[in-house]
Amino acid sequence: MSHPSTTPPDPITPPAETSRLAHFPVTFYAILMGLFGLTLALHAGVPAFPWLAHASSLVLLIGVAILLVVSGFYIAKAMRYPAMVAEEWHHPVKVAFFPTITISLLLLATAIHSYNPMLAEWVWLAGVVGQGVLTIAVVTGWISHRSFQVGHLTPAWFIPAVGNVIVPILGARLGYIEISWLFFSGCLIFWVVLLTLVMNRLIFHDPIAARLFPTMVILIAPPAVAFLAYVSMTGVVDGFARILLNSGYIFAALVVAQVPRLAKLPFALSWWALSFPLAALSIASFRFSQLDGSRAHQTIGMIVLVVLVLVVLGLIYRTGKAIARNEVCLPE
Template sequence: MVDMHGAKPDRLENFPVTFFAVMMGLLGLSLSMAAAEKAAGAEANVSQFILGTAVAVFAVLIVFYGLKLVRHPDAVRAEWNHPVRIAFFPTISISLLLLSTALAPSVPGMAYVIWSIGVAAQGILSLSVIANWIGHRTFQPLHLSPAWFIPAVGNVLVPLAGVNFGMTELSWLFFSAGILFWVVLLTLVMNRLIFHDPLPARLMPTLVILIAPPAVAFVAWVRLTGDVDAFARVLLNIGYVFALIVLTQAPRFVRLPFALSWWALTFPVAALAVASFVFANETGSHAHRLIGFALTICLAFAVATLLVRTAQAIRAKEICRPE
């Protein structure tokens, strides 16, 4: 990322908000690895190392995007007005919520401050994105993709740390909003996928985002209710169903060129892995524990591969350039 420094304002101008999807992947891997270490009775060394790396990456991304906001506000405004990229702005607040969840066991005071900032940012960004969707702008079916689930996912993330911080009612508020818009958007997205033109190659990896809302909602529901009831089981199994549906598209994925959108597949896998570990811990299911381990291994391989591919793309100047 050295060649994208402020010394090259043209590169900075094209620094995309979608880079924050990298943060969701790294933090998702940290949480998934922490759950795997707990299930295996191992020390939390690997997850803490990944968490430290994620914090460093997040700091760099915040600096670069902050510089872009100051030096090139028109470019940021153009991303906000983009029918696809606008959905990626909540990845910033989601990163804060995931970071607070990962830090809560070790530094609860700092985690609470980060969570509070993340909740405020998530609320503002979610309302702003939804207001933009239902405003005077005309959206076409081709603009719709599973990336539109991102704001809803951010809302259902709030209870993961919020319940432990004693913010139960606020957590219910965000959870309710997330579930509502997940159901609405799920109908719209499935209509688009079935009855309209296929997703562009760059957006094909966002299909994996279908897994994230029910998987995260399962974990949030268990945190809020303290029980794995019938509704919790429905949510988890919907996540598995979407995972199987995504697997049917795997042959198409392998032929796609690399793009930052590939990072969209990491967090949903992490969410399903964590959900599997939570179910295993609550019910004693050995099968779900094995699923959690398998998904975590796949996720670690995917993140490592994407880090290499992203570094190669940055070196080749294939990312921060005008579209």
């Protein structure tokens, strides 16, 4: 006669249905990228529209509060269920979202620099070290892994390596010029390589799964942020800077053509991928306007900013609704 097992449940890998914390995803940090991106976009519009300053400060406070909450949950998950974190790390798609943690720190540092330069520098340094380590770790995993399939490749793969381009935006102002050029160079190398791979995947293979299709908007971010980094380091708007900014506009036009399909898709946390690229394009447009005196780019920056605000408000509503319905932190 067999006896029921008296072995206590494994605290490391719990049954999927019993622990929401175990399934708390690293993709929640994409929300922070969106909120801090909105903070910076509102701040970038202040020279033309001074009333945006108060809105920028408010969004920054909200972003910091959510950063603390999200980090608290994810740290608790890492301590309670480390195997679940390891599972995300070895997932071919989710691993690309780990650098959103350090990118959020870099964006936070940039946002708080005007309030507390010393604190901003320490946060920036932590973000730089973390971003460098995660970039090497993720790319090493890519080139040493032999079971990736074409379907695993999405624009989210830009996040680990191309995210390095955020480093120079504040780094140049802090005086870390060579470090800024180092990360900028790494960004450009991987942008060209990954853009080629992603375009090949989009043109010659099956469409991206509906859950991940919103990551298409990430195509806008690399050239827009690269423009900001380049002008931060050089202080000039030359031909190369214009190529970067206009590349962002071209990708934005391609994304606009996908809006009818996006409107039909169900909500998922991947929808937050819409926010930061729009913020980057708005900031880049405002920055070009300030350096070149272009009223047209100031108008573009404001239009994109309005769209960004509407998108973020919609995402906050949909995310809150999904949480209330227990539709997040579920096994996939």
